[in-house]
Amino acid sequence: MTNNTHAGCDCTDSDSSRRGFVRGCGAAFALSIAGTGAVGSAAGARQDSEGPRPIVDLLADMPDNWGRWGIDDELGAINYIGSAEMVAGMEAVTNYGDKVHRYTLQDPVTGEAIDALVSDATNPTTDTGDPMFPGRFPARRTNSADASDETGSLTTAPDERGMEFADDVFATPLYLQGATHVDALGHAWYDGQMYNGFDPATTHTAREFDEDVTGTRNINALPGDPELGTVNTTHGLGRADVSNAADAGVVGRGVLLDVGRHMGTEGPNDSWLPLDPTGSNEDAAVTLADLQATAETQGTEIREHDIVLVRTGAIERTKDPDAEWHPLGEPGLTYTDDLIEWVYGMEIPYMGADNLAVEQVTHTVSEEDLSNGREGLAGTYVLPIHGAFLRDLGLTINEVMDLSELAEQCAADGIYEFLFAAAPLHVEMGTGAPINPVVIKATEEGSMDDGGTETQTETEGSMETDTEATAATGDGLGAAATALGLAGLAGGVGRRATGNDSTGGPSE
Numbered sequence: 001m002t003n004n005t006h007a008g009c010d011c012t013d014s015d016s017s018r019r020g021f022v023r024g025c026g027a028a029f030a031l032s033i034a035g036t037g038a039v040g041s042a043a044g045a046r047q048d049s050e051g052p053r054p055i056v057d058l059l060a061d062m063p064d065n066w067g068r069w070g071i072d073d074e075l076g077a078i079n080y081i082g083s084a085e086m087v088a089g090m091e092a093v094t095n096y097g098d099k100v101h102r103y104t105l106q107d108p109v110t111g112e113a114i115d116a117l118v119s120d121a122t123n124p125t126t127d128t129g130d131p132m133f134p135g136r137f138p139a140r141r142t143n144s145a146d147a148s149d150e151t152g153s154l155t156t157a158p159d160e161r162g163m164e165f166a167d168d169v170f171a172t173p174l175y176l177q178g179a180t181h182v183d184a185l186g187h188a189w190y191d192g193q194m195y196n197g198f199d200p201a202t203t204h205t206a207r208e209f210d211e212d213v214t215g216t217r218n219i220n221a222l223p224g225d226p227e228l229g230t231v232n233t234t235h236g237l238g239r240a241d242v243s244n245a246a247d248a249g250v251v252g253r254g255v256l257l258d259v260g261r262h263m264g265t266e267g268p269n270d271s272w273l274p275l276d277p278t279g280s281n282e283d284a285a286v287t288l289a290d291l292q293a294t295a296e297t298q299g300t301e302i303r304e305h306d307i308v309l310v311r312t313g314a315i316e317r318t319k320d321p322d323a324e325w326h327p328l329g330e331p332g333l334t335y336t337d338d339l340i341e342w343v344y345g346m347e348i349p350y351m352g353a354d355n356l357a358v359e360q361v362t363h364t365v366s367e368e369d370l371s372n373g374r375e376g377l378a379g380t381y382v383l384p385i386h387g388a389f390l391r392d393l394g395l396t397i398n399e400v401m402d403l404s405e406l407a408e409q410c411a412a413d414g415i416y417e418f419l420f421a422a423a424p425l426h427v428e429m430g431t432g433a434p435i436n437p438v439v440i441k442a443t444e445e446g447s448m449d450d451g452g453t454e455t456q457t458e459t460e461g462s463m464e465t466d467t468e469a470t471a472a473t474g475d476g477l478g479a480a481a482t483a484l485g486l487a488g489l490a491g492g493v494g495r496r497a498t499g500n501d502s503t504g505g506p507s508e
Contacts (some may be wrong), residue, residue: 076394236429
């Protein structure tokens with residue numbers, strides 16, 4: 001293991017209350033870096049005169065995977081996935097019999113805009129449409145050929161009665177980081193280094209083409225606009241681009257942690273976590289303790305090298321005209337030292353969620369979220385988990401997943417493990433790419449209450465084995481954490497599972 005060599009910290013010993021999230025100027029800062037400009041803080045949000053703290057301080061001395069697969073590695077934690085992991089994915093289906101369901105997890109690209117993303121609409125909004133991070137807007141396609149007189153058709157010789165075709169193009173930019181997508185490891189960095197120590201200057205690597213192609217010089221230009229011109233040189237990631245994940249593909253045992261169903265307070269059957277645009281609702285925060293409690297409630301064992309999907313209910317908000325939505329106020333994972341240590345120790349290769357960023361965009365890290373001696377690092381940070389996952393651990397993240405149908409079936413039959421298979425669109429030098437993951441999941445007859453929080457009736461088979469393993473470890477997250485030295489994971493599950501003091505770690 002190698003550790004980041006970052007600036008030190010001035011640590012103090014004092015008590016701290018549970019965190020508050022998306023504080024005033026922290027949210028404004030997040031908007032400004034997204035290219036949308038600053039916004040005023042919401043009523044009741046605490047003003048932090050110093051602004052967000054540097055990520056480099058928070059992630060100092062935390063684990064990383066640099067050099068684990070060689071100094072030139074650009075694939076990262078997907079390297080953990082080999083034959084055994086793919087077989088485990090197949091066994092997650094076949095151990096239950098021969099009744100299976102197929103699910104795709106991509107949110108449709110409709111071109112419908114949420115006004116908050118493309119206008120001066122005030123957040124929160126109840127508009128529906130394609131969810132995207134501020135600064136981007138939904139892609140819209142149109143026909144370039146069809147059966148109309150206006151557009152015409154691609155044809156072979158008419159007198160030969162040849163085939164005729166419809167064809168289409170995107171009339172607005174198709175953001176590789178828009179809609180359901182994966183982030184390339186080179187998408188985000190801090191402190192002058194990318195994943196595996198690569199130089200951020202490589203993000204502006206030029207590629208020259210022998211032939212000119214008509215294109216736009218301005219991303220907002222449409223065909224016929226004066227900005228239309230020729231393109232013979234582009235720039236992109238020279239290191240750690242998305243083509244590495246596209247070449248490898250991701251196939252293995254996936255598990256769903258339906259945190260929204262476990263601790264939600266809004267939406268159908270209270271299965272959504274709330275928005276938190278003002279930093280006043282800690283129930284929007286998903287901690288490691290919440291993941292542990294959710295796994296225990298579901299009777300789900302998380303094993304080393306598993307693909308972990310987290311549902312908050314965020315995607316359903318964008319489809320409900322009666323529900324408020326706020327791009328920077330979505331619920332999500334929140335930083336703790338224990339979370340990063342757990343992900344590192346479990347060697348998680350891939351993680352996805354149904355929100356825009358997997359984590360909350362801006363949140364405050366409290367003293368109790370930090371290990372002994374690091375309490376002085378408490379404060380407000382912007383996207384620190386992106387720094388830990390992408391840049392330090394080489395962990396590929398999948399954002400804006402539609403987990404709604406999969407979650408409904410998991411709650412109905414109590415089976416939360418499955419075969420997960422996905423590969424992003426192969427775009428050379430891309431910072432990310434659209435993706436449509438496919439899940440194959442077994443199903444059995446079972447019973448659950450409306451809230452999905454009671455232990456379901458299990459039939460004979462692998463789920464009974466998983467439940468027994470859960471009882472043995474106490475938290476449904478596998479065993480042998482102590483052997484890995486992850487003592488920092490011990491302690492109470494927290495505000496929603498009082499009394500659970502077990503640890504999480506790799507299964508043997």
